[in-house]
Amino acid sequence: MPHRMHLMVCAGTGCVANRSPEVRDALVTEIAKRGLENEIQVVTTGCNGFCGAGPLMVVQPDGIFYQQLSPKDVPHLVEEHFLKGRPVQKLMYVPPETRTPLPKMMDIPFFSRQRLIALRNRGLIDPERIEEYIARDGYAALAKALSQMTPQQILEEVKISGLRGRGGAGFPTGAKWEHVLKAEGEPKYVICNGDEGDPGAFMDRSIVESDPHSVIEGMLIGARAIGARWGVVYIRNEYPLAVQRLMIALEQAREYGLLGDNILDTGFDFDISVSRGAGAFVCGEATALVSAVEGRPGEPRARPPRLAQHGLWGKPTCLNNVETWADVPPIINNGGAWYAQIGTEKSKGTKVFSLVGKINNTGLVEVPMGITLREIIYDIGGGVPGGKKFKAVQTGGPSGGCIPNELIDLPIDFESLAEAGSMMGSGGMVIMDEDTCMVDVARYFLAFTQDESCGKCAPCREGTQLMLDILTRITDGHGTMEDLDALEEVAKVVAETSLCGLGTSAPNPVLTTMRYFRDEYLAHIGAHKCPAHVCRQLNTYRIDPAICVERGHGCGVCRRECPEKAIFGEKNQAHRVDATLCNKCGTCVDVCHFNAVIVE
Template sequence: MAKAYRIEVMACTGTGCVSNGAFEVIEAIREELKKKNLHSEVDIIATGCNGICALGPIMVVKPDNIFYKEITKKDVPYLVEEHFLKGRPVKKFMYTPPEEKEPIPLLNEINFFTKQVLVALRNRGLVDPEVIEDYIARDGYAAFAKAITEMTPEKVIQEITASGLRGRGGAGFPTGLKWQAVRRATSEEKFIICNGDEGDPGAFMDRSIVESDPHSVIEGLLIGAYATGASKAFVYIRNEYPLAVKRIEIAIEQARDRGLIGEKIFGLDFNFDIKIVRGAGAFVCGEETALIASVEGRLGEPRPRPPYPAEKGLWGRPTCINNVETWATVPVIISRGAKWFSSMGTATSKGTKVFSLVGKVNNTGLIEVPMGITLKEIIYDIGGGITDGKKFKAVQTGGPSGGCITAALLDLPIDYESLTAAGSMMGSGGMVVMDEETCMVDIARYFLSFTAYESCGKCTPCREGTAEMLKILERICNGNGQPSDLETLGTLSHAIKEGSLCGLGKTAPNPVLSTMKYFKEEYESHIYKKKCPAKTCRKLNEYVIDEKRCLSVGHGCDICKKECAYDAIIGQTKEAHRIIQEKCVKCGSCYDVCKFNAININ
């Protein structure tokens, strides 16, 4: 007999909330409920990521859909007493949008959520990822049951093709075409792979899907296996994602127990097995041929294509490889139909896309939006605008392989083609928002340092070229840029793009190229004027103490002098202080410690 509750507290246990103490808060609520003898009336469920990670730990109280944020252990007794016992939702734990006074109690009325359309994230916050029955209760595995009993494999592929679904890992290859190629390949053995080697800085789409709804990935794989004729799947997932690994392990175990993985599934002539392979964290292993090499136990290095994995993949067998988000989307297309899916989006890009929205934006987190939405809607309506009321400068999409998009293109409806045309790319869905205080040269340097470090070293242009570009960018940021550097960067970029084998090298120069295109004056300022307009590159800054302010507001507090490791600051307590420029190494420590804003940057 299922227990009846009057309240279910859906507490987010995605990695963001967990690192803010979600598990401790849940434990505290459980104890408090017991203490007040409410545990037979109120239940608490650990769900996956809710999306608005900046406000964690968050929870949604059902059935009323009350949204609470930043709940700490000490808030628990009051919350339980007021809301769970007396039925009075607590205002002070609710979300108040920036620049507004009144909090918004209901989840479905918060802007962050209203503009989103959930397909891959359909079960977010509504299921316990560690309970298979929760997934089944929300039509889980019904799409696979429909495919295997009512559809031929060809019909399944037709449906996926008709839906217009394209690979969500970044390249956007039509999923149906890929499946068809694997289906047509003749071999006694075929494989499918789930690519969960998400490595872009600031991207956590796949991690979140696996953490919050692992069964949706398993069901996608089941449908893919039936359609392509494969009988074994590998889920490749980063070892740095311990919670995701744990949850997919539990999900696979449960699916195996219930006969959804194994032999004669549903009593039909269909066998299927899944194995987890943990990646050691090399960025290049997100590239499909490198990933396959890694699964085989070899060094994670890419190889030339063709032959594509669909013809010769894992151990030389036809292999269908798609990323986590693509697999999680498949079951919905089968259950709701290609027509429904393709009714969303633009002419070339159908359906929805998950993005991780990070950087200088108020509501950082994980979002799913229909293709064709504008960047402005994402940044201002969902993201709640730029932090501290600052000005928007650019948004970086596509991670280290992508580029920057400027304010002039904020009304751009986003899809695979429009982003590429703007000099960036869709990528796997990382979206880093930058404000006026972000230095674009420094951003290019950061991404280049990432790709230079992650280059596997197989191709000389990528290995040596990215290192050389990084050296030049570091030089520019340190104030030693040469007038010829811009041209050299351009030449190197094109050589690396031309001469590299895989996507890593082919796209590594993109952040440099796009920032040079849109923010050339910033590069020139660094090189010719030796000034960083955003004041981010410290070596180009000149730190000067406003002596009047130091004395009148700070009363010569002397903290900057104590902080300076080079004895470059003179002055006694209760006197105005001064920086001796010849001694200053421009580390910026004094600027960071001054509580009175008495240090200026020239």
């Protein structure tokens, strides 16, 4: 007898960290205890994308959505909902504005405003069972591509779709495939770039964790189109769950004859190996990645020749990002024209963004290109928490830039982001509020790129260090007006003369913050003040004695936590900071429950 109810428990990295396996086990135990095991099935799925509210569970077929579950909620939940048919309101999502619980997943704006193509199977299948992928039309596109289409037709379909590389640069995928198809040399290779290095982006991890077969199928179709026999998935070793699920998926695909020799009896041979990254941001750059796959240090090289002509082992190679590959099967299934209907004139289809930072609904969202920042941040993301003011959104990771509040109605596509001085990048969106200092953000990214610069070319190696030095001076309160000019000049040289994308885009965070938030730079230099009180060396700390005594009763948590022992006071009495001992770390502000510490 089929089960009357399916409990889809999220087992993405975020939910697992929030102990979702314990919730699943508790559900299985409780359901067995009540003798419901033939009626209700517990399924573990990949990431749902609403990672801030985990552990998550969706009850099918009704689509009831539960969040922040813990094992102790389980007995009550099973009794009320699954036995008595009364969904439990206190475990539902409550929108901050109305305070009325929303029972159904599709009523929650975070989910209802999305359009899922790359993430089409998220939360719906068990990623460790190929049968479930197949049941959702998995490998149908492969069958179609192998039996009903010529390689040229596959290529045409991808070209018509207007799909562009989801890894950041937005190169037209069809054109890239065509270059490889036409290039001379055998054998040809396909590579999947899963070296998701941008801090704040995790769509590739989520896709591989929740739907690894979609990537494998995309690579198979690409390989057929360009005539490749071998493929490689290069994936970060920091993503152990993704690596594990990918390995399982590859093994199952081989068992089903979907990888290996004579696939689906069409004479097509193809197989995929996995290369685990060893921790180097620069390996996300295509030529550096190839170098790493070949077992060498991941240093980029000058292009041309492009990978299409001279790639892995010197042979024509087609490299695409995880999300790009996952987009291919629906395009083949539904036709390129279908995909091209979605999005804007030059940026077709959907894009997955990771919405993180100072935002209510943290998570992964897939939306049509052309949607405005406002829709993403307010309608889907639920705005900035704590009644704070939205200041900027950083897109594109260390290669991108900060887009200010004034541009919040900007439609998101490759061109408009580039015009604003940022870039699409891999799709990370870090939301910043009034408590974020834009000079500090620029310094943060420069520290990142300086550290991750491979050191091969001088502009990037020396230039990022020089920019970082200047920014550090400014955030320490020692900056001058000449520093600003120097910063701009160095930024331009690095952008123009670096060898690879890491260097040419490294100045973007600096240039955009200087363009949109020049007043913050001037405040640091002229008034020696950090308006957001982030740059610690410019802050002074004192404790409001009245608040400390009346509300906090001199609780002393600041005194205990202060690393420099710079806070003095007795219980029930006002505490005070000794400015000569204070190292301005700001710990006291974070630990005080009564907001008694005043930053000036």
